[in-house]
Amino acid sequence: MSETKSPGRHAVVIGGSMGGLLSARVLSDYFDNVTVVERDEVGDSVEPRKGVPQGNHVHTIYGGGANVVERLLPGLFEKMVSEGATECDFSKGLVWYHQGVWKMRTDTGLTSFWQSRAFLESHIRRRVREFSNVNIIENCDAESLLSTDDNSQVTGVRVTHRNDDRTEELPADLVVDTSGRGSKTPEWLEQLGYQKPKELAVGIDLAYASRIYERPDDSSRDWTVMGLFPTPPASQTSRLHLSDRRTTLDCQRRGISGRSSAGRRRGIPGIREKPGTAGLLRSDQRRQTTDTVGDVSLSGRGSAGATSCCRGFRKD
Numbered sequence: 123m124s125e126t127k128s129p130g131r132h133a134v135v136i137g138g139s140m141g142g143l144l145s146a147r148v149l150s151d152y153f154d155n156v157t158v159v160e161r162d163e164v165g166d167s168v169e170p171r172k173g174v175p176q177g178n179h180v181h182t183i184y185g186g187g188a189n190v191v192e193r194l195l196p197g198l199f200e201k202m203v204s205e206g207a208t209e210c211d212f213s214k215g216l217v218w219y220h221q222g223v224w225k226m227r228t229d230t231g232l233t234s235f236w237q238s239r240a241f242l243e244s245h246i247r248r249r250v251r252e253f254s255n256v257n258i259i260e261n262c263d264a265e266s267l268l269s270t271d272d273n274s275q276v277t278g279v280r281v282t283h284r285n286d287d288r289t290e291e292l293p294a295d296l297v298v299d300t301s302g303r304g305s306k307t308p309e310w311l312e313q314l315g316y317q318k319p320k321e322l323a324v325g326i327d328l329a330y331a332s333r334i335y336e337r338p339d340d341s342s343r344d345w346t347v348m349g350l351f352p353t354p355p356a357s358q359t360s361r362l363h364l365s366d367r368r369t370t371l372d373c374q375r376r377g378i379s380g381r382s383s384a385g386r387r388r389g390i391p392g393i394r395e396k397p398g399t400a401g402l403l404r405s406d407q408r409r410q411t412t413d414t415v416g417d418v419s420l421s422g423r424g425s426a427g428a429t430s431c432c433r434g435f436r437k438d
């Protein structure tokens with residue numbers, strides 16, 4: 123704990139994902155105790171979980187974000203890299219095919235870190251747990267806000283423990299809602315007699331599909347991430363990410379309403395080999411966002427095309 127004047131004794135954070143964990147870390151400097159309430163069972167798991175369906179996909183932290191997280195949790199990225207995350211200069215280690223050409227490669231000093239979302243979150247969670255005044259309650263739903271009789275002040279959160287259906291009231295001087303896009307705070311505020319805050323939704327029309335392959339033995343590669351960006355009117359991006367010794371994670375996005383650009387993908391100079399299933403360990407697809415249309419199927423030909431930069435891939 124720092125010597126900073128405390129604005130209160132207890133803070134409750136709803137949601138134990140990236141926002142929740144990092145909020146708890148910051149609040150631990152100002153409050154005597156911080157309680158994080160997380161609906162999912164998280165434990166020490168490095169596996170994807172229901173509340174964060176993008177857990178299977180590659181997750182990148184760029185320089186600015188990494189600096190902020192590193193300031194809060196010193197040494198985090200060094201540890202992650204030692205356990206398999208990829209550190210990559212944004213132009214030297216990441217090779218780009220963009221607007222019909224391969225971009226020039228040079229040192230930029232712009233560092234990025236690439237790993238699965240579950241891996242990143244588990245490392246942050248482990249570090250935040252080390253703060254003795256932070257308590258993460260998992261398997262626990264925030265159900266509603268507590269308030270003073272005249273509803274002029276929020277005084278805590280009512281929660282239900284999933285294991286035994288027990289309801290509990292957690293008094294708090296500050297409640298932070300980081301429960302993501304399913305947040306109930308607008309409804310809860312309405313129940314307390316306040317207007318729902320206005321929401322602004324930005325549709326991004328993206329879908330992800332990933333395949334994880336065994337990493338082939340090839341020490342001749344001098345890059346760690348490859349980005350194949352679309353040349354309009356194509357709208358599909360493929361990224362190939364080489365992680366630690368054993369696995370290759372292949373990730374693609376495309377406009378949900380767009381068509382697969384598998385054919386164009388094969389026309390990229392330098393890409394010689396076609397995708398296959400040799401060495402395939404896992405395949406996953408997720409729709410990314412709320413106000414997109416319908417669902418997507420990336421199985422079969424579409425998926426194979428999308429994952430054109432997979433095992434055995436060569437870049438001249």
Ligand SMILES: Cc1cc2nc3c(=O)[nH]c(=O)nc-3n(C[C@H](O)[C@H](O)[C@H](O)COP(=O)(O)OP(=O)(O)OC[C@H]3O[C@@H](n4cnc5c(N)ncnc54)[C@H](O)[C@@H]3O)c2cc1C
Pocket residue numbers: 136137138139140141142159160161162172173174176179180181182183262263264265300301302303304305330408409410411
């Ligand atoms: C496919 C995909 C790829 C992405 N790639 C990147 C990337 O490469 N780099 C990057 O920086 N960002 C990426 N993002 C965005 C990033 O994942 C989000 O910005 C981030 O997850 C937001 O974190 P959050 O903590 O605000 O909310 P969330 O991650 O949505 O977490 C909300 C948490 O609250 C919990 N919860 C919900 N309701 C309750 C309740 N009532 N009680 C208790 N707990 C509750 C949920 O279980 C969950 O753990 C990606 C997103 C997607 C979908």
